[in-house]
Amino acid sequence: MMEMPKMLMIIGGVLLLVGFIWQFIGKLPGDFVFKKGNVTFYFPIVTSIIISIVLSIVFYLIGRFR
Template sequence: MEGLGKTIILIGVLLVIIGVLITFFEKLPFGLGRLPGDIYIKRDNFTFYFPLATSIVLSIVLSLIFIIISRFTK
């Protein structure tokens, strides 16, 4: 249970850091949200945006972070 507590604290700290970065930066850094694979459709009175490529990149980055965290918490 001690390892689980440390992991939850670490995840909480990461979430706070991400929240602060999103709050103080108007646009996401490194072009996130504007990648070539993101779907953006704008019509007269309709706008559809689906960040497909951004979701994939964030998923890969978060997976790598959690893999690294799990190796250090063992």
């Protein structure tokens, strides 16, 4: 049961790091923004792929060392 706090700290650290980097990067190339009149649609396809890859690696490492 002592592994749960360690896992939460790792996930929190990763989220903190991603949030810090995201603040400076903003929108990645490949993220689509459609504007028409008063409506804006933002579709972050590249950002979603990168987040998916990073989370897959993090969960793989957590499972590997568990």
